[in-house]
Amino acid sequence: MEDRLVRIGKFISLILRHKPEIIKIKLDKNGWANVEELIKGIAKTERDFNINLLKEIVETNNKKRYEFNEDFTKIRACQGHSVNVDVELLPAEPPKILYHGTADRFLASIRAKGLKKMNRQYVHLSKDYETAVNVGARHGQVVVIKVLAEKMHKDGKKFFISKNGVWLTGDIDVRYLEF
Ligand code: HQG
Numbered sequence: 001m002e003d004r005l006v007r008i009g010k011f012i013s014l015i016l017r018h019k020p021e022i023i024k025i026k027l028d029k030n031g032w033a034n035v036e037e038l039i040k041g042i043a044k045t046e047r048d049f050n051i052n053l054l055k056e057i058v059e060t061n062n063k064k065r066y067e068f069n070e071d072f073t074k075i076r077a078c079q080g081h082s083v084n085v086d087v088e089l090l091p092a093e094p095p096k097i098l099y100h101g102t103a104d105r106f107l108a109s110i111r112a113k114g115l116k117k118m119n120r121q122y123v124h125l126s127k128d129y130e131t132a133v134n135v136g137a138r139h140g141q142v143v144v145i146k147v148l149a150e151k152m153h154k155d156g157k158k159f160f161i162s163k164n165g166v167w168l169t170g171d172i173d174v175r176y177l178e179f
Pocket of ligand 1: 013063065080101102103106109110113114115116117118119120123124125135136139166
């Protein structure tokens with residue numbers, strides 16, 4: 001059962017962040033999907049999928065990746081989008097240092113070009129080293145890069161923190177990175 005929830009959770013991430021069209025739904029400008037439409041779309045391939053299972057996935061998700069609106073008619077991902085939506089992130093003052101976990105094979109390019117948003121709307125940063133290690137491990141042999149966030153912020157770069165505690169910003173120049 002747990003495996004099933006994790007598997008469906010990954011499918012939900014794909015739908016809510018990257019490809020709503022795979023179940024023929026649309027996100028609104030703030031990234032919200034209609035809960036009924038989402039359930040119907042997923043139930044086509046997942047037997048007996050329903051609102052209770054969806055609520056369980058949202059509550060038990062290890063990174064609290066999704067949120068409902070007040071009356072549970074809409075759902076969205078808190079961060080991580082490649083589709084162009086505005087999830088109403090609040091600007092925030094970052095700590096002195098934030099961390100970015102990546103793989104060693106990307107290092108040469110990062111040293112040359114800085115950290116890029118790549119396919120997503122923002123560069124994703126973690127407040128602690130351990131989280132960055134986990135993020136980087138998804139890509140290969142981990143390297144954690146220190147980001148001089150306070151200095152960037154003082155220089156006028158905007159930072160946001162998502163509801164689930166991920167720090168987000170635009171492309172980062174090499175001068176703010178420590179390897
Ligand atoms: C790398 C997960 C070459 C970058 C995580 C990363 C996160 C460059 C990869 C969230 C580069 C993009 C985002 C450059 C950056 N040259 N490579 N100039 N600049 N890169 O998956 O940060 O678990 O889009 O280092 O926890 O790994 O899904 O970004 O390795 O919070 O909720 O390009 O996704 O959240 O990879 O992960 P990604 P990410 P969830």
